[in-house]
Amino acid sequence: MKFTPRYPSLNPKLYHEQMPAPLKGAKAGHFNEALADELQWSEQDKAEWVEICSGQKTFAEFHPLAMVYAGHQFGQWAGQLGDGRGLLIAQILNKNNQTIDLHLKGAGSTPYSRMGDGRAVLRSVIREYLAGHALNALDVPSSNSVGFTTSEQGVQREKLEPGAMMLRTSDCHIRLGHFEWINQYQPELLKEFTQKCIEWHYPECLKAENPVLAFATRVIQNTAVMIARWQLVGFAHGVMNTDNLNITGSTLDFGPYGFMERFRPNWINNHSDYNGRYTYQNQPSIAHWNLWNWLNNLIPLATPENKEQFKQELADCLEHFEPTFLENYTHGLCQKMGLPAFHKDSFDCGMAFLRIMQSEQLDYTNSFIRLQNKKYEAIKDDCLDRRQFESFLTQYENIRENQDTDTLDAEMLNANPLYILRNHMAQKAIEQAERDDFSEVERLFTLLSQPFTKQPDVERAEDLAPLASDIPEVMVSCSS
């Protein structure tokens, strides 16, 4: 590994140095060797992956640390939070010379654990491991993971479950909530911290007339792009608290997430989300709310004489959110539909297709694949309101008439995954892993590595359809 420690150069009030506390009887779960190669792990690092991913081996080049941050959880100020069960154990260069954080989740309690035990259970580790892998393969900016380990040590949740650790990789673990913590508890650190964030993550902004405003704009744009990509693949994060969004707009900290199956935009995938704040359909507006809330923490960077103007300029930065989101979403939806993005009726037609999926409770992923394969009759056969589908199809074919449909069809192939991580797929892999059989994790890992490519030898019928509507959903909730 090529170490490039930079977080430890920040003021020590922002973190607590601490060693991982390994679980008893740690054993291999799964290792992402391709990612380890990308991260320039040596043969020896790879040979020691179980020790590294279980907290038994740390590195002289980097002292593990827990970050402090704060946040708004479910819309309420939650005060100080922080890495309560994860440690930053290294910052290293990948093959592209980009700095990547290695964050060991489930590594034991820290001063920020509050009431928690500092641990993660195998179930939630496998969910995050597979989803991070799936999102990366779907080209959605996201954390990933080099590997996870399980253990013989039980961790108490509603029942006793196997404890586990996961080595997460991300281009950034600085959350919107870092700024909230600083603003609330150590405002004198704001200037230097912001400067470092710009240098590390948005160096191009240093050249701008006002680097802070340029930085704010880029954070807002990147977040809008990320949310557009979530919507397009049907990903619902489930816990979009301000402590779970980072400043680079790469997906972080997803546990109770869900990939949309039957199209229900108001689906509550996180069972701790009693009011449905974080449903799929709310994600763009919640991101906007989080960013608005975040911008307030930058106000103290104004000089006394330009405070009012600076406040207005920060508010103006937020004006970039909606157009960036809409442009990315519309473009992506048109690609998925095989429609020309410049045509005035394309977006409308896309919405009409989504309305059919919603009213007929059709599977989101499969409906696009059927459209791509021109299986119009098959879609219509699944519709109760066949006339609604017919009128959509007329509009659809009208728009495509006289267009370069070969190019549009080719774009569809790269925009419509065949495979997503359905909750019941993850659940089956978890149940087997809890019996020390990781073959289903391995199978899903392979399948989700190439979600756009048909893999007849790897896929199973269950991967291709939602559960029957009378089978109860898998229940997933926060912080397990």
Ligand code: AMP
């Ligand atoms: P999450 O909902 O997973 O993003 O977690 C919210 C906050 O609770 C973060 O500060 C976590 O570090 C902390 N947390 C979650 N689970 C645990 C746990 N088992 N032990 C200690 N802290 C935890």
Ligand code: MG
């Ligand atoms: Mg979190």
